[in-house]
Amino acid sequence: MDSTHVTALSSLLQGIRNDSSMLQRFIYSHDLSTPPKFIMKFIKNIPDIVVQPESVEDVLKILEVAKQNRIPITPRGAATSAYGGAIPLKAGIVIDFSRMNRFEVDEDAKLLKAEAGAVWWDIQKELVKRGLSLRVYPTSAPSSTVGGWIAAGGYGIGSLKYGGIADNVASLTIADFLGVKMVDEGLNRFVGLCGSTGLILNARIKLRDFSEDKPYAEHMSIGDAVKAIKSIKDDDHPAHSALFINSSFLSMKNQVKGTDLPEKDTLLLCNGKESNSLGEELWEDRFYPMRIKRLGPSLVTFEALIPLDNVPGFYREAKKIAGSRHGFEIWFSKDWASVLLFMPSDERTMAYSLHWLKVLKLLRLARKLGGKEYSYGLWLSHRSRYREDFPELYEYKREIDPHNLLNPGKFFPEGVVPRLMNLAELMAAR
Amino acid sequence: MKGNVKVEQEALICAQCHYCRVCPVYSIVGWESVSPRGRTFLLKSKALGEFQFNERGVEEFYKCTTCGACEVVCQTSIPLIDLWEESRAELVRSRLAPLPVHERLKQAVEKYWNPYGERVEERDSWMPESIEFTEEGELLYFAGCTASYRMKELAVATVNVLSKTTEFVYAGQSEVCCGSPFLRTGQKDIARKLFLKNYQEWERRGVKRIVTTCAGCYRTIARDYPKLAAEEGLNFNFEVIHTVHFVNELIEKGELSLKPLDLKATYHDPCHLGRHMGVYDEPRELIKRLGVELVEMERSRENAFCCGAGGGVKSQFKELAMEIGITRIQEAQRMADVLISCCPFCKLHLAQASRESSAGVKVLDLVELLERAVE
Numbered sequence: 001m002d003s004t005h006v007t008a009l010s011s012l013l014q015g016i017r018n019d020s021s022m023l024q025r026f027i028y029s030h031d032l033s034t035p036p037k038f039i040m041k042f043i044k045n046i047p048d049i050v051v052q053p054e055s056v057e058d059v060l061k062i063l064e065v066a067k068q069n070r071i072p073i074t075p076r077g078a079a080t081s082a083y084g085g086a087i088p089l090k091a092g093i094v095i096d097f098s099r100m101n102r103f104e105v106d107e108d109a110k111l112l113k114a115e116a117g118a119v120w121w122d123i124q125k126e127l128v129k130r131g132l133s134l135r136v137y138p139t140s141a142p143s144s145t146v147g148g149w150i151a152a153g154g155y156g157i158g159s160l161k162y163g164g165i166a167d168n169v170a171s172l173t174i175a176d177f178l179g180v181k182m183v184d185e186g187l188n189r190f191v192g193l194c195g196s197t198g199l200i201l202n203a204r205i206k207l208r209d210f211s212e213d214k215p216y217a218e219h220m221s222i223g224d225a226v227k228a229i230k231s232i233k234d235d236d237h238p239a240h241s242a243l244f245i246n247s248s249f250l251s252m253k254n255q256v257k258g259t260d261l262p263e264k265d266t267l268l269l270c271n272g273k274e275s276n277s278l279g280e281e282l283w284e285d286r287f288y289p290m291r292i293k294r295l296g297p298s299l300v301t302f303e304a305l306i307p308l309d310n311v312p313g314f315y316r317e318a319k320k321i322a323g324s325r326h327g328f329e330i331w332f333s334k335d336w337a338s339v340l341l342f343m344p345s346d347e348r349t350m351a352y353s354l355h356w357l358k359v360l361k362l363l364r365l366a367r368k369l370g371g372k373e374y375s376y377g378l379w380l381s382h383r384s385r386y387r388e389d390f391p392e393l394y395e396y397k398r399e400i401d402p403h404n405l406l407n408p409g410k411f412f413p414e415g416v417v418p419r420l421m422n423l424a425e426l427m428a429a430r
Numbered sequence: 431m432k433g434n435v436k437v438e439q440e441a442l443i444c445a446q447c448h449y450c451r452v453c454p455v456y457s458i459v460g461w462e463s464v465s466p467r468g469r470t471f472l473l474k475s476k477a478l479g480e481f482q483f484n485e486r487g488v489e490e491f492y493k494c495t496t497c498g499a500c501e502v503v504c505q506t507s508i509p510l511i512d513l514w515e516e517s518r519a520e521l522v523r524s525r526l527a528p529l530p531v532h533e534r535l536k537q538a539v540e541k542y543w544n545p546y547g548e549r550v551e552e553r554d555s556w557m558p559e560s561i562e563f564t565e566e567g568e569l570l571y572f573a574g575c576t577a578s579y580r581m582k583e584l585a586v587a588t589v590n591v592l593s594k595t596t597e598f599v600y601a602g603q604s605e606v607c608c609g610s611p612f613l614r615t616g617q618k619d620i621a622r623k624l625f626l627k628n629y630q631e632w633e634r635r636g637v638k639r640i641v642t643t644c645a646g647c648y649r650t651i652a653r654d655y656p657k658l659a660a661e662e663g664l665n666f667n668f669e670v671i672h673t674v675h676f677v678n679e680l681i682e683k684g685e686l687s688l689k690p691l692d693l694k695a696t697y698h699d700p701c702h703l704g705r706h707m708g709v710y711d712e713p714r715e716l717i718k719r720l721g722v723e724l725v726e727m728e729r730s731r732e733n734a735f736c737c738g739a740g741g742g743v744k745s746q747f748k749e750l751a752m753e754i755g756i757t758r759i760q761e762a763q764r765m766a767d768v769l770i771s772c773c774p775f776c777k778l779h780l781a782q783a784s785r786e787s788s789a790g791v792k793v794l795d796l797v798e799l800l801e802r803a804v805e
Contacts, residue, residue: 017460023487024461026475027468032446052460078448099460119451142503143448256507290445293506297442347442348478 001048001091009049009093012065017052017099024050028094033082033379034298036353042416043378045087047074047094054099056201059175063199066093067177072405075195077117077148080140082301083377085152085194089409089417095199097147105130110207111170116147116200133210135162135240139331142287147200152375153192155305157270157286159333160229161240166191168206174198176400188389189396194377194410197397211238214275215283217268222246222330223312225267229332230308232272239272242332245282246315249327249342252292253285289329289340298347300355303374304366305336314339314369321361338374339366360421361428376411382418382425384411437520440513441473443506450500450510454736454754455493455743463490466500466510473517488526492518493750495743496614497736498705511706514741518616531746532615539620543606543627544575545745554602556582561589563600570599570637572628572651574644575607576774584774587801588643588673594804595685598641604631610650610702615742625658632668643673643797645700645773646740649707672703673797674712674772681719688803690721695794696765697724698758698780699734700773713772713796720803725765735761737771739779755783763789772796 001009010020019025029045048071053059066073072092079086088094096117103114103123107130114123120141124134136158138149149156150172155164162168169191171184176198183190189197220228225244232239244267251263261281268282275283285291293299306314311330319326322341329340341362345355363373363383376384384390397404397412408414450466451457462468469491475481483491494514501510521527528536538547556578557563563571571592577585592598606628609621628651632640642648652670659666680686697717703709710731717724729735738744738754759780762769769784769791771777781793 019461019463021486023484023490024463026481027462027471030446030471050461078451080447096462140447143451287449288505290447290505291507293445294443297439299445 006048009065009069009071012069013049013051013062016058016061017054018049020049028076028096029088031079031081031084031086033084033087034347035084035379036356039417039420042420043087043089044091045089046091047088048091050094050096052096052099056175056180059095059199059201060180062093062095063175063177066405070403070405072408073199074407075116075147075151075199077145077151078119078140078143080144080148081152081375081377083152083375084379085375085377085407085410086148087378089378089415092405097145100201101145103146105132105207107132110209112205112207113202114146114205115202116145118146120144120146120149127207128210131210132207134158135168135206135208136165138165139287139289146203146205150191150200150203151193151195152377154374155331155333155336155338157331158240159331159338160242161237162208163334170204170206172203173201175201176406178400189393192375192411193393194407196407196410196412197393197400198406211271213270213283214273215268215270215279216273216276217266217279217282219262219264220267221265222315225265225330226308226311226337228267228269237272239269241270243268243282243286244328244330244332246328249292249329252295252327252344256291256294289342292327292342292344296344296346298345298352300343300345300352300359302341302343302359302362304339304363304371305374306339306366306369306371308332308335308337310369310371311337311339314366314371317365318362321358321365357424357428360425364425364429378409378417379421381409381411381413382421384413437473437513437517438477440508441470441477443508444470444474445505446471447505449503449505452499452503452733454495454497454499454738454757455750458750458753458757459493464493466494469494469514469517470508473513483521483526488521489529491521492527492529492615492742493747494741495701495736495738495754496741497701499733499736502705502732515613515616518614519618520616522616522618528615528617529742529746532611532617532742535611535745536617536620539607539612539624543624544579545607545611546575546579548579550603553578553605554600556585557589557600557602558586561593563589563593563598565599566635567597567599568636568638569596570601570632570635570640572608572640572642572647573600573605574642574647574774576778577644578605581774581778581795584643584777584795584797587795587797590801591677591797591804592641595680599635599637601631601635608647608650609654610646611742611745613650613654614740621654622658622662625655626662629655629659629664637668639669639671641671641673641676643772643774643795645672645703646775648672649702652707672709672712672772674709674716677800678712678716678719687805688720688800689805691799691803692721693768693799694723694725694766695768695770696727696762697730698727698737698762698769698771698776699731700771700776701734701736701740703772704734705732716796716800717770720799722770722799727761727765729761737776737779738783739775744779751779752783752786755779756787756789759783759787759789759791763791767792769793770796770799
């Protein structure tokens with residue numbers, strides 16, 4: 001879009017906070033991921049304008065302008081995912097939801113009603129004052145938003161007892177080109193779809209009574225960790241979170257923090273037994289998995305959901321693919337384990353692209369062992385077709401967004417990126 | 431920034447996690463161009479040849495009080511305060527900065543040895559005639575520019591306390607700006623010149639220990655001067671302490687006794703004393719020794735919200751600084767009618783913010799309370 005059109009777009013959006021300066025557009029063109037440079041040549045990731053709605057009316061006006069002028073929209077929370085969900089594919093409008101951040105609590109019903117831009121940890125701090133707590137929250141809770149996590153989907157802290165974010169959303173208020181609707185059934189049409197089927201305005205989320213966290217850590221192998229998890233899966237067990245951290249990750253943490261953590265495979269359980277000092281130290285650090293990026297300076301991350309029984313097998317094979325310099329964090333949920341692998345790298349070198357190929361190889365391994373993608377975003381949209389409900393979702397998308405303006409390229413494959421990623425995956429398989 | 435390994439490396443290390451959204455400027459402005467992660471993204475992009483700073487970019491880059499709130503929460507432990515200062519110095523070297531007002535501060539200090547553009551002859555006009563000080567000796571009181579010209583009552587209060595317990599040196603009109611505003615805004619050359627002038631003066635007078643009431647001067651002399659000295663091939667053998675250290679020491683030795691004050695107050699951690707120098711407990715100890723009922727604000731100690739004045743923001747972006755100051759004053763207002771701080775610049779700005787917002791919060795420096803309590 002040339003500058004005349006950008007100015008025209010800015011005037012169409014008059015009354016809504018917006019900025020079409022190159023500086024702001026450049027800054028709002030990325031998320032946590034740093035893909036190899038050649039991939040970015042196929043993406044128009046610099047938006048034409050960034051807007052910050054403050055009300056539902058603002059969002060509806062943006063949707064109307066987008067529809068009338070066939071301009072793509074990219075919703076954005078805190079952009080703390082690394083799947084490209086908040087990266088524009090075809091420029092257009094980036095909607096930064098950070099100013100829609102109000103929330104209220106129904107203490108009797110133990111339900112939170114939060115706008116899309118509310119930050120998880122801000123909410124939790126308020127809930128604790130009222131004797132309540134989130135049932136699940138992401139490991140990026142200090143900055144990530146309600147709308148952002150729901151749009152990305154996935155699991156987090158608390159998922160051992162309460163499942164993923166999808167299991168904890170009671171209802172969503174969605175805005176699309178037809179208007180605003182409240183949805184409390186068929187949430188699979190929205191959770192994890194990056195706003196490609198409608199913009200999340202607010203969510204009602206299930207809460208629990210607050211209880212002090214009592215983290216307990218014990219050294220054990222991944223096999224024993226899985227056995228331990230399977231033995232505590234009944235709903236009455238007080239444990240809400242379980243995290244396996246492997247020895248090499250602890251070693252890297254020691255390197256960057258100057259700490260003296262025992263460099264042994266460790267299972268951290270929250271609210272199972274009484275707390276111990278190692279447990280408390282690791283629990284305190286739960287929001288800081290990327291500390292080791294200092295060893296990069298870049299970090300390539302892999303994440304997938306693996307069925308519990310296959311976690312030890314996956315872990316064994318994945319370590320071989322990852323090579324010597326890696327760290328695993330495995331968050332357990334009810335039936336799945338969210339396996340995170342961190343590989344320090346340097347985006348200025350050729351080795352960086354090879355690390356990305358390793359990620360694709362690991363994804364194939366995950367699939368082979370009954371696993372699935374943690375999230376899709378832009379980078380893994382080519383894999384959404386493996387989902388059983390893909391035909392239904394695709395049909396819905398066509399119905400409500402015939403011109404593919406709602407976050408194009410996210411979840412639903414579009415353009416060159418999915419083809420490139422498919423090709424790269426085939427290369428990686430060799 | 432090409433060629434500067436540290437800036438490039440640290441910018442690349444940034445995880446873009448946005449935990450630094452605690453930034454006071456970002457919390458007011460709301461656009462990521464002023465957020466710490468926005469700035470590291472620009473630095474990284476510049477280093478990789480994907481971005482060039484223009485006038486707007488430089489201006490946004492300077493909307494930072496260098497308070498260090500970002501550094502506390504940084505996931506990858508980036509020394510962000512140093513990163514901002516080094517990046518600004520690089521912008522100055524590239525002739526893209528300083529900003530106009532910061533340039534004028536430099537012109538003022540070149541002419542008058544203080545950034546306020548006040549006459550040198552006025553620098554010691556606050557000193558009460560009744561106070562005796564020496565020309566030479568081991569302990570020096572460094573008043574700083576804000577207390578000398580704008581918050582004279584703090585300088586008076588400090589010497590009133592000092593003179594009751596010890597002999598001290600005061601350099602009077604030979605004292606010059608410590609250079610803090612220039613180090614924070616990337617103008618290292620003039621800061622070096624100021625350092626040398628103060629250094630030579632202290633050496634000449636046989637000074638061994640320097641006490642200052644200003645948190646900004648304290649940070650600069652204790653943390654920046656040793657580096658500047660090393661760069662100049664000089665030994666820096668001065669012990670630098672803040673008034674709170676000195677007074678606590680006197681009380682512990684039994685050389686100073688205080689009568690209790692009947693007061694309820696909250697405490698604002700100055701960024702230069704707290705996050706920059708790690709001094710959190712000593713002011714609180716002193717406040718309690720004064721018999722003051724201390725009630726903490728929700729954001730305190732290393733998480734304290736900046737007053738909004740530092741890093742050249744008050745001089746260049748007055749409205750922004752005031753909005754931040756009012757936010758802090760309103761936070762204090764929820765806790766007490768009196769706000770205590772340990773920095774003349776914080777006092778100056780927060781008192782203005784209290785008046786501007788009609789908050790009715792009385793802002794006092796700890797040394798003023800101390801003056802009242804000394805028996």
